Amino acid sequence: MNSGNRIAEAEHRRLKASYKRRRNIVALIFLLPNLVFFLGFLLLPVISLFWQTFHDGGVLSPMRFVGLENWRKTFADPLVLTTIRNTIVYSLIAIPAVFLLAMIVALAMRTAQHGRSFFKAVIYFPTLQPVLIAALMWTFVLHPDFGALNLVIRIFTGEPVNFLGDPNLALPTIAMVEVWKGLGFWALLFFAGLAALPTEIFQAAELDGAGPVRRFFQHALPLMKPTFFFSVIFATIVNLQLFDSVFVLTDGGPSNATATATWYVYRSLFTFNEPGFGATLAFVLVAVVLVLTAVQTILLKGGGK
């Protein structure tokens, strides 16, 4: 009797183990095609990026070990500090600006029910274009000689404004182009967030005598936390990589006023032929973005509980 139990138990364990193995194999088959690319083209590059921070050469000459030389150069180079500052200043202008404007547009969409799909489509249109094309199109608005905006400004002041040639204006101008291109994306995202809110809460708030402004700040905003949580993190990751519009509009100038971290990484590889130095700066960028994302996750998720 006792031994029979033991045999049954052993049989049970064996079956359980074989079930578990089978289960893992099935899951692996579903995951493997994805993991191959994930490991090869994301995790491996991150690891070799770290490895490259201790090496130099590799484009024309073979790579050689240089110890901490790249790290020393990175922290000694004033342009590195400038690019990091520009990247952060740009993000601090562009992200709040596009969020504020997109929220206003989203609220307007929610109120105005007639022709909503028409407005959505038109406002989304710039978002369809690659940043590069959007930036090129803005050249035709901003150019001192034939830019549409400058032609209008000349009627009033006689003098064109050199938006991209003025070190004080260049970075805010690039932020403006990015805001123009991103507005439709964020407006529709926020609108989807607003539309998903339960109507009952607003009806109850209205019965309590809350006006539209109070309804928005006290009831709608707190409920949209999941949308904002995603938006802040996603926008930070994307904007800290700013490159396309800088490349085509100013190429870092005037006098490095629009030089961003990614721009400098690109130039280190292709113009200055210093891949080790560029890799170190890129590694710093990865670290900054990961740490910022972690901090934002803790702050935004922790506050809600």
Add this chain to the structure above:
Amino acid sequence: MIAGLFRRRPARSLRPTVSMLVMSYGVLAIACIVSLVPFFYVLSTSVKQTRSLFSYPPDWIPETLFWGNYQKILFEHPFLIWTFNTLFVALAVTLIKLLIDAMAAYALAKLNFTGKAALTGVLLMSVAIPVAALIIPLFFLIRDLGLLNSYWALILPPLANPLGIFMIRSFIVSLPDDLGHSARLDGEGEFGIFFKIILPLIKPGLVVHAIFTFMLQYTNFLWPLVAIQDERKQVLTVGISSLKANFVVDWGLISAAALLSAVPITLLFIFLQRFFLAQNLAGAFKG
């Protein structure tokens, strides 16, 4: 949450005041004008000769239309080849990613396996890795594989982006587990369940994923700029930006190119509008 968007919601009972309505339509009208004005000005530039651009006062709408810019971009530059390359690469990445992301999403949403929580955590964290920072190691990797200047160089690296897995996972998670259980009792294997039951049920999610991936590829600039030197293998964004590299910039040519490059994506937008406008990526990160 995302799936909910495809159902029509009942009309709201809260009635906005007249002043709120006026303000709202005002905001939307201004937003529309600001969104479209640059396109119209680029259109008017594209039918002018470049040298007439610099005359002042300007003629906003030219009296005679000049088609030379369009002829030049279409027949003197490999513009159509760039367009083909862009569409081909974007489509290839989209189709491959759709399959591998849906498979991985199914495993993460409905299968049990050892190390599931750890893998989900690693993949979720990797969404935050700024891919622009990886151009140097990716450049060396693709070069060492002998793939520089090939379509493979453009197709392979974007397949690693884990964001799409979570987009599809949020659709699969919302399906009841009983669907799989009853199919298993009927003797259906996991692949049968995945292809015959799960995939048909999450079609709207797959379309949103496909459009998101396609757009990301279509608008990509930095990586193609790094990986492709051959002019005829280039994608639209890099090709058009190279037009600006000449000593004397032909602005008329660039305006025609920028406008023409908007045509394919606009056509796609017109046909698939409601999927483009289903902007609720936020749902992907709720689970």
